[in-house]
Amino acid sequence: MLKKNREWSARIQTESPGYLESVSRAQKPEILWVGCSDSRVGPDQLIGLPMGSVFVHRNIANLFATGDLNCLAVLEYAIDELKIPNIVVCGHYECGGIKAAMEHSGIQPVDLWLDQVRFVYQRHADTLNQLQPDKRANRLAELNVEAQVHNICRNTIVREAWRRGQKVNVIGVIYDIHDGLLKQLGIQYSSQEEWESGYS
Numbered sequence: 672m673l674k675k676n677r678e679w680s681a682r683i684q685t686e687s688p689g690y691l692e693s694v695s696r697a698q699k700p701e702i703l704w705v706g707c708s709d710s711r712v713g714p715d716q717l718i719g720l721p722m723g724s725v726f727v728h729r730n731i732a733n734l735f736a737t738g739d740l741n742c743l744a745v746l747e748y749a750i751d752e753l754k755i756p757n758i759v760v761c762g763h764y765e766c767g768g769i770k771a772a773m774e775h776s777g778i779q780p781v782d783l784w785l786d787q788v789r790f791v792y793q794r795h796a797d798t799l800n801q802l803q804p805d806k807r808a809n810r811l812a813e814l815n816v817e818a819q820v821h822n823i824c825r826n827t828i829v830r831e832a833w834r835r836g837q838k839v840n841v842i843g844v845i846y847d848i849h850d851g852l853l854k855q856l857g858i859q860y861s862s863q864e865e866w867e868s869g870y871s
């Protein structure tokens with residue numbers, strides 16, 4: 672790891688002299704990324720934006736848990752301090768967290784965390800139960816993205832920002848792990864009015 676890091680540092684300082692120094696002075700990210708911790712879905716690789724462009728929050732199954740202090744602190748800092756205009760919730764197909772939520776429950780920390788996915792499942796059980804198991808997990812991953820977008824839009828940090836006229840665009844996308852492409856889900860809200868009409 673350290674060897675790779677030294678190679679990377681040397682390469683970037685040769686190819687782009689002064690770049691690291693300029694980045695070290697401040698960050699001005701355009702995106703708050705809420706994604707899964709899965710090692711295959713890191714945003715730096717997926718969207719190829721330069722350092723300083725993406726403020727990242729990741730956890731198992733890309734949840735925005737309304738009772739989780741970590742989630743709330745990230746959202747507050749992103750909106751109130753960094754004034755990030757775009758929040759992207761990115762789920763992915765073949766998500767181990769989604770599959771685990773469907774397959775078993777329990778009282779271990781991961782099980783308790785994934786209860787939030789089970790709530791999404793229960794809400795959409797009628798349509799999900801008609802699908803084949805592999806398609807069911809992928810559809811649940813999409814529905815879970817939608818649920819997390821609503822959790823973010825429902826939060827007072829976002830609603831206050833909208834009320835005072837700050838630009839906050841909340842978008843849900845899903846990453847297809849088979850072809851490396853991000854797919855839009857038609858979930859996007861940039862005002863309280865838009866969100867309320869979409870939510871109803």
Ligand SMILES: [Zn+2]
Binds near residue numbers: 707709733765
């Ligand atoms: Zn995942």
